[in-house]
Amino acid sequence: MLFFLDESWQTTDNEKYKVGILAAVQIKSHDYNECSKQLYSLKSKHLGIAAGNKEIKGNGIFRNYLFDLEAKGIASRELSLARDIFAYMKTLGVVCFASVVFAQKEIDLACANAVQLERPFFFLFERIDLFMKENHPGLKAKLIFDDRGIQVNKAISKSVSNFFHKSHAGQAFDSIIKIPLFAISTESVGIQLTDMIAYILGARFTGNKQKFEFFRKAKELEYKSRNLSYIDGKQYPLNGFKVIKEKEAGDLFSSGRTT
Numbered sequence: 001m002l003f004f005l006d007e008s009w010q011t012t013d014n015e016k017y018k019v020g021i022l023a024a025v026q027i028k029s030h031d032y033n034e035c036s037k038q039l040y041s042l043k044s045k046h047l048g049i050a051a052g053n054k055e056i057k058g059n060g061i062f063r064n065y066l067f068d069l070e071a072k073g074i075a076s077r078e079l080s081l082a083r084d085i086f087a088y089m090k091t092l093g094v095v096c097f098a099s100v101v102f103a104q105k106e107i108d109l110a111c112a113n114a115v116q117l118e119r120p121f122f123f124l125f126e127r128i129d130l131f132m133k134e135n136h137p138g139l140k141a142k143l144i145f146d147d148r149g150i151q152v153n154k155a156i157s158k159s160v161s162n163f164f165h166k167s168h169a170g171q172a173f174d175s176i177i178k179i180p181l182f183a184i185s186t187e188s189v190g191i192q193l194t195d196m197i198a199y200i201l202g203a204r205f206t207g208n209k210q211k212f213e214f215f216r217k218a219k220e221l222e223y224k225s226r227n228l229s230y231i232d233g234k235q236y237p238l239n240g241f242k243v244i245k246e247k248e249a250g251d252l253f254s255s256g257r258t259t
Helices: 029-047 064-071 077-092 119-135 150-166 168-172 189-205 209-220 246-252
Strands: 002-011 018-027 095-101 142-146 181-183 224-231 234-239 241-243
Touching: 002 189, 018 029, 018 119, 018 189, 029 077, 029 189, 064 077, 064 209, 077 189, 077 209, 095 119, 095 189, 119 150, 119 168, 119 224, 119 241, 142 150, 142 189, 150 168, 189 209
Parallel strands: 002 142, 095 241, 142 181
Antiparallel strands: 002 018, 018 095, 224 234
């Protein structure tokens, strides 16, 4: 089972607040080649044959002025492409996950500390592991990160590997292959799809109502666990999109959670 991971950073219009999104998109291994072909066809259909190999970026396909044009009755090829992509992801059974981060010290999502996994990664892995155990017991999740250059890749690889091998919590996430992989976004439709999800979630959590149509589409792909957690005496399912609160820091960083 393939899980593609990518990030997005956005600020509110007044530039007062910034949010970081670490997202993951799940695609079955045996579906991936067909997914690549279908994305090539969709890009060619909407943007022209020369665009078949064009990289999809959330900050390009969801540009503000495209929504302004549609509000005036002028159809957008890019937004039409995005709608077809979301529809295809739904038919493919794609499931999405994300950590939404507001804390300044974690917002770069770079795993600066090799022996202390950052919370956005922990909560994402927690949900991926639960998804695998609930839906594909006995199979393993393969984590494929967007290539961010040698230094950042190395930091992420060390922190993630240390977590899975050395911490009690990481060892319990035994449905995930312990070594992360990296892919170049221009050549990976999995990373491109994840970039779209990460971007649209970033737009939602920085207050952009103009793009809410696509946030709803992303929510339709969100993982919903059958596992229930108690919060204030009520039961709630563990959702794939996790908004991280400051008060949770003590829980994650407590003795025995990470080393």
